[in-house]
Amino acid sequence: MRRKLLKVLGGLLLFLAVSLVGGWLAFVPWSKEPGYAFVTAWGEKGDGPGQFNDPTGIAVTGGEVFVADSRNGRIQVFDFEGNFKRQFGEPGKGLGELSRPMNLRIANGELYVAEYWNDRIQVFGLDGTPRRIIGSGGSDPGHFNAPGGVAIAPNGDLFVADFYNQRVQQLRADGKFVRQWGTTGAVGIWSGEFNYPTDVVLGPGGVLLVADGYNDRVQVFAPDGSFLRKWGGPFGMNIFGPFNGWFAVVTSLVVDRQGIVFAADFYNHRIQTFTADGTFLTAFGGKGNGPGQFSYVTAVAVAEDGTVFAADYGNNRIQKWRSMADMIGQ
Amino acid sequence: MMIRDERQKVGLKKLLRVVVVAGPLLVIAHPLAAEERNVIVSVPGIFGPYCAYGVEKRLFELAGVRRVDLLWEKEQIRLSIKDDKTVTSEQILAAFEKSEYPYDYKILGQ
Numbered sequence: 275m276r277r278k279l280l281k282v283l284g285g286l287l288l289f290l291a292v293s294l295v296g297g298w299l300a301f302v303p304w305s306k307e308p309g310y311a312f313v314t315a316w317g318e319k320g321d322g323p324g325q326f327n328d329p330t331g332i333a334v335t336g337g338e339v340f341v342a343d344s345r346n347g348r349i350q351v352f353d354f355e356g357n358f359k360r361q362f363g364e365p366g367k368g369l370g371e372l373s374r375p376m377n378l379r380i381a382n383g384e385l386y387v388a389e390y391w392n393d394r395i396q397v398f399g400l401d402g403t404p405r406r407i408i409g410s411g412g413s414d415p416g417h418f419n420a421p422g423g424v425a426i427a428p429n430g431d432l433f434v435a436d437f438y439n440q441r442v443q444q445l446r447a448d449g450k451f452v453r454q455w456g457t458t459g460a461v462g463i464w465s466g467e468f469n470y471p472t473d474v475v476l477g478p479g480g481v482l483l484v485a486d487g488y489n490d491r492v493q494v495f496a497p498d499g500s501f502l503r504k505w506g507g508p509f510g511m512n513i514f515g516p517f518n519g520w521f522a523v524v525t526s527l528v529v530d531r532q533g534i535v536f537a538a539d540f541y542n543h544r545i546q547t548f549t550a551d552g553t554f555l556t557a558f559g560g561k562g563n564g565p566g567q568f569s570y571v572t573a574v575a576v577a578e579d580g581t582v583f584a585a586d587y588g589n590n591r592i593q594k595w596r597s598m599a600d601m602i603g604q
Numbered sequence: 605m606m607i608r609d610e611r612q613k614v615g616l617k618k619l620l621r622v623v624v625v626a627g628p629l630l631v632i633a634h635p636l637a638a639e640e641r642n643v644i645v646s647v648p649g650i651f652g653p654y655c656a657y658g659v660e661k662r663l664f665e666l667a668g669v670r671r672v673d674l675l676w677e678k679e680q681i682r683l684s685i686k687d688d689k690t691v692t693s694e695q696i697l698a699a700f701e702k703s704e705y706p707y708d709y710k711i712l713g714q
Contacts, residue, residue, distance in 0.1 A: 330653050344653060374657045390657050420658065437654065438704070472654060487654065488706075523652065540652060570651055587653065588676075 301508045302517040307547065307556040308598040310582060312566030316356030317591035321346050324358040329585040329592060331423075331526070332575040333378035333385065335400065339575070339583050340385055341592060342375035349375065349387065349402070354581065356592065362402030367392055370404035377423030377435075377473045377526055377573055388421040388434070395424050395434060408432065408449040413439050413458050415451035423473030423485070423526065433482055435471040442471055442484055455484070455495060463489055463512040465501045473573075475527040475535075477550055483535060485524040490514040492524060492537060492552070505552035516542050519554035526573035526585075536574045536582065543568040545584055545595075563589050643683040643714055645696065649707040650679055662699035666691055680712070 317326045331342030338359065339352045347365030349372070352358055363372040373391035380386070384405065385398045393411035395418075398404055409418045419438035426432060430447035441456035456468040463469060472487035480497040490513065491506030504510035507520040514522045522541030529535050534555065535548045544559030559568045569588025576582050582595040650656050659681065660672045668689030673682040685691050693711050700709050 328653055344657075374653075374661075376653070390654075391661050420654075420661075422654065438658070470654065525652070525654070572653065588651070 301519075303519050303554040305518065305556045306554070308602070309556045310545075310558040310595040311598050311601060312558075313581075313594040313596050314356060315565065315586065315589075315591045315593045316352070317586075317589075319590040323350070323361065324352075324356075326350075326590040326592075329587060329590065330374075330376050330572045331378040331388070332573040332583055332585045332592065333380045334575045334577045334581075334583055335380045338400070339592065340378055340380065340400075341585065342378050342387065342573075344374050344376065344390075347372045347375070349378070349385070349398070351402075352592070354577070354594070356594070360402060362398065369396075369407060370398075372396065376421070378575075379424050379426060379475075381426035382430075386424045386426060386432070388424050390420045390422065390437070393418045393420060395421060395432060408445065409434070415443070415454070416445060416449055418443075422471065422487070423475075425474045425476045425482070427476060427480070433474045433476070435474045435484065437470050437472060437487075440468045440470065442468070442474055442482070453499060455482075455499070465493070465504060466495075468493075469512065472523075472525045473527050475529055477529045477535065478533045481550075483527050483529070485527045485537065487523050487525060488512075490521040490523060492527065492535070492548070494552075503552055505548065514541075518557060519546070519548075521546070525571075528574050528576050530576040530580060531578065536576055538571045538574045538584065540570055540572060540587075543571060545571060545574050545582065558595060559584075566593070566595075568593070641685040641687075641714070643685065643691070643696065644712040645681045645683065645700075646679065646710045646712050647681050647705070647707070648679050648709075650674065650681070650705075651676070655703075655705060658703040659700060659705050662703040663696070666695050666699060668695075 326343050327345035329341050330344040333340045341350045343350050348361050348363040350361045376388045376390050387396045395408040397406050418436050421434050422437045423435045432445045434443045439458050441454045443454045444452040461469045468486050469489040470487040473485040475483050482495040484493045486493050491504050491510040493504045494502040496502050507513035521539050524537050525540045526538035533550045537546050539546050543561040544557050546557045547555040568586050571584050572587040573585040584593045586593050663672050668685050668691040670686045671684035
């Protein structure tokens, strides 16, 4: 009887061990890249030039880094070494004013700012000249409830992560509604549904990638609107965690020239990279306030030369990283 | 005059009773000193801007709210109430509800 019990217990333990190892191998991928090295950081809390009060968005073009300095209601511009160049915007609701700017996107020589409190997308020239406003508050087509991010198609169409409306909208350049993904106001965890989407970006071939924030995953849609794939934790089904390829709220996405996807993994204090099909490549960062550590990373941007810039929200600073493969090659 | 004084006394007693009984449910703006017109709300988990800004936006929509401060390290929000306005705890809780804040929150007091 005792021997039988031991056998059963042994079998159970073996089953558990095999399940754990199998699960780990199945759902926790290994790093496939040499990774990234911390280069420098700049900024501290405050409202002066080069200081931040909640950096929540970042974009790069040419030799300049644009940062959404959210609580200060402004955009700050730096060179790649972190030297302050200029700023524009002030808190408010008018043209040229900003209220809780979030993720940024640069396209066709213009800066697109998702304004969380003003429920709109505001477009600036890169010199800071305000040009136009797209959308207003509401849940009808073409309206927003706290947009978190925006992407621009080559034809000028906008794709907007409409956070509280639980949808992504496609609009013409003049704001005219085209279509949407997700059901307005309805949270869902199945494919094509969202749980507070925070950002969007267009990838190679015109695919649409959505940072499905609180579903802890990335969803990808074909140009015809159909669902293609999703990733983030087991089955991409709102299971969060600290492992490779898992997320704890995705807040920003960017795709580099090679088609590599960079994702800001907010509560895991790191950036993760993936191939276009969602294969995990590497992760960098970690919690803290030292060099190369993040306190809740909100946003990520990649320059033409592969340099990565990240908004280190809790530490009120911007971090600069380089691919180790690039550094070795130099 | 006497009757008026008695009425005032009765009125004061009533007011005292209201404050003692309903104090935790009512944030009185006008009669209190400036430092007492702050309301502290415990908001565990309010680290992300998406949650914080959502809550702050709804709180600012309350007519009596003058200022909203996020005390990030303490995971608290401090509401400052306008001198001539009243904000009830029900209004504060309704604002949180509207913001869809996913974690527990609690009015700690003034």
